Amino acid sequence: MRHLVPGLVALCLVAxxxxxxxxxAPAPAPSPTPAGLKYTPVSFGVKAQVASGAFGTVETVTGVxxxxxxxxxxxxxxxxxxxxxxxxxxxxxxxxxxxxxxxTRNAAFTDLAFIDALHGFILAGSECFRTADGGTTWxxxxxxxxxxxxxQFFGPTDGVAVGPGSILRTTDGGLTWQDDRKxxxxxxxEFDTISxxxxxxxxxxxLGAKGKAPILMTRRADGWQPLKLPKGDKFFAFGFRxxxxxxxxxxxLYKTFDGADTxxxxxxxxxxxxxxxxxxxxxxxxxxxxxxxxxMTITGGVRWTKAAPIDPENPPHSVYQTSxxxxxxxxxxVGPNNVWLANGTxxxxxxxxx
Numbered sequence: 001m002r003h004l005v006p007g008l009v010a011l012c013l014v015a016x017x018x019x020x021x022x023x024x025a026p027a028p029a030p031s032p033t034p035a036g037l038k039y040t041p042v043s044f045g046v047k048a049q050v051a052s053g054a055f056g057t058v059e060t061v062t063g064v065x066x067x068x069x070x071x072x073x074x075x076x077x078x079x080x081x082x083x084x085x086x087x088x089x090x091x092x093x094x095x096x097x098x099x100x101x102x103x104t105r106n107a108a109f110t111d112l113a114f115i116d117a118l119h120g121f122i123l124a125g126s127e128c129f130r131t132a133d134g135g136t137t138w139x140x141x142x143x144x145x146x147x148x149x150x151x152q153f154f155g156p157t158d159g160v161a162v163g164p165g166s167i168l169r170t171t172d173g174g175l176t177w178q179d180d181r182k183x184x185x186x187x188x189x190e191f192d193t194i195s196x197x198x199x200x201x202x203x204x205x206x207l208g209a210k211g212k213a214p215i216l217m218t219r220r221a222d223g224w225q226p227l228k229l230p231k232g233d234k235f236f237a238f239g240f241r242x243x244x245x246x247x248x249x250x251x252x253l254y255k256t257f258d259g260a261d262t263x264x265x266x267x268x269x270x271x272x273x274x275x276x277x278x279x280x281x282x283x284x285x286x287x288x289x290x291x292x293x294x295x296m297t298i299t300g301g302v303r304w305t306k307a308a309p310i311d312p313e314n315p316p317h318s319v320y321q322t323s324x325x326x327x328x329x330x331x332x333x334v335g336p337n338n339v340w341l342a343n344g345t346x347x348x349x350x351x352x353x354x
Contacts, residue, residue, distance in 0.1 A: 058082075063112045063122075063329030064342040071117040072340075073135065074348055075329075077108025081122065083135055088340070088350055094135035098124065111329040113151045113159065121151055121159075121174055128161065130174055143168060143177035150197040150328035152204070160204040160219070162194045169204070169219075184223040191215060195236055196277070197328055200227070200259075201243025207235055216248075216260065227260040239278035239286070247286065249276055253301045268301050277326050279333035289331040289341055294351065 058080050066072035066088065074082040074091065081094035098109075107124050114120030118134045121141070128144035128151065131137060148163035153174075161168045161177070167189075169180035181189045195214075196207040204219040205227075214235050216227040229235065232250050240246035248254040249272040254263040276290040284300040295304040330342040339351040 058346055060108050060344050060346065061342040061348050062108055062110050062327055062344050064340045064348060065112055065114050065120075065329065065332055066334050066338075066340060067114045067117050067120075071134075073112055073114060073120065074342055075109035075112050075122050076342070076344075079107065079109065079124075081109065081135060082348075091348070096131075096136045096138055098122070098127075098129035098138040099140065110327060111148075111150050113153050113329070115153050115156055115159075115173060119173065123148055123151055123161070141174070141177065149194050152197050152199075152328070154199055154202060154204055158204070160197065160206075162197050162206050162208075164193055165191060167206075167224075180219075180224075182223050183217075184220065184225045186223065189217070189224060196238055198238060198240065200240045200246065203243075205238075205240070207238050209234075228263070229260075230254050230263040230265070236272055237276040237278045239280045241280040241282070245280075245283070247278055247280060247301065249278060249288075255301070266301050268304065277328070277331040279331065279339075281333065281336055285336065287331075287333050287339055289326040289343065291326070291343075294339075294341060294349075 059077055061074055061076035061080070061082075063076070064072065064074040070085055070087050072084045072088055073094070074080075074084075076082075079097055079100065081097055082091045083094045084091045109122045109124045111123040112120060119130070119132050120135070121128055121130045122138075123144075126145060126147045128141040128148065129138040130141055131139075144161070146163055146166045148161040148166060148168070150163075151159065151161040153159040157171055157173045159170045159174055160180070167180045168177040170177045183189050191208045191210045194206055194208045197205075198207075199205055200218045205217065207214070207216050209215060212233055214229055214232065216229050216235075216238065217224045218227055230248070235248055235250045238246060238248045244257060244259045246256050246260065248256070248263065251272055253266045253268045253272070255266055256263050272288070272290060276288060279287045281287070285296075285298050286301060287294070287296045288304070295306040297304045326341070326343050330344070332340045334340070337351075341349040341351070343349075
C-alpha cells in the first residue's frame with residue numbers, strides 16, 4: 001500500500017474579474033500573477049499557488065475531471081467550461097460552449113462526465129449537453145428534460161444520470177438515453193432524493209431516500225437491487241473499492257467487508273455532513289471532501305489529517321467554506337498524491353504531495 005507523502009499543496013484557479021454587485025462573492029482575488037508564484041506558507045506548510053489567465057466572469061467552479069495525465073475539464077457558472085491540456089498547470093476557456101437557452105442563461109453547469117479526452121457530458125439544470133470533439137462544439141441531449149444532479153460513466157459505453165425520482169441510462173456511450181427506474185422485479189422505483197452516485201464492483205450505484213427511508217441501490221443485469229444499510233435515517237455518501245469493501249457516512253463512518261451484508265461502525269474524527277464525498281484508495285487509505293474541508297486517512301478512517309485553511313484572511317483561497325458542500329463532480333482522486341477539488345467557490349484546488 002502506498003502512503004501519502006506528508007504535506008499538501010493547493011493550486012487555486014481564480015477568475016480575473018470583479019464580482020457582480022448582486023452576487024455575494026468572496027473578497028476580490030489578488031491581481032493576476034505569473035503562474036507558479038507562491039503565497040506565504042500558512043499552518044502545516046500548505047501553500048497557495050495562483051494561475052493567471054483571462055477567464056471572463058467565473059463566479060463558481062462546481063465540477064472537475066482529469067481525463068488523463070494531460071487533459072482535464074472544469075465546469076461552473078455562469079455557463080463556465082474550462083479545459084487544461086498540461087495536467088492542470090494552466091486552464092483556459094473551452095473552445096466552445098453549449099447553446100444559451102432560457103434554462104441555461106446565466107446558469108451554472110453543475111456536473112460533468114467525460115469518457116475520454118474528446119467525448120463528454122455536462123449538466124445544467126434540466127438540460128444536458130455533449131461534445132465529441134473536446135469541447136469545440138456541444139449539442140443538447142434531447143432525453144434530458146428533468147433536473148438531474150449527477151452523471152457518471154462506468155466504462156466507455158455505460159453511463160447513468162440521476163435526479164430526484166429520475167434515472168436515465170445509456171449503453172451506447174451517450175448517443176441515446178432511456179428511462180431506467182425499474183427494479184429487478186420489473187416495478188418502477190419511487191424515490192425522492194439523491195445523495196450520491198458511484199459504483200459497487202463497477203456497477204452503477206446510488207444513495208438516496210424514499211420519504212425518510214434511506215436506500216442504496218445497485219444496477220445488476222436484471223434491474224436495480226437494494227443493498228443493506230445500517231440503522232439510520234440519513235446517509236450522506238458512500239465509496240466502494242470493489243464489490244465487497246465499502247464505506248458509508250452519516251455523522252459517523254460505517255464499513256462493510258462483505259458487499260453490504262453487514263456494516264461495522266467506526267469511531268472517527270472526520271466530522272461528516274451533507275455534501276460529503278468519499279474516495280477510497282485501499283484498505284486504509286481514503287480522501288474525504290465536505291463543507292468543512294478536505295481530509296485524508298491512512299488508518300482506515302480512525303484518524304484523519306485535515307488540510308489547513310490555505311489563507312484564512314483571503315476567502316477565495318480557502319477550502320474551508322462551510323456554506324459550500326461538495327457536489328458529485330466536485331471531487332476527484334486521480335491517485336494518492338493527485339487530488340482535485342471544486343467546491344462551488346471561485347477556485348479550483350489541487351492537492352499533491354510535497
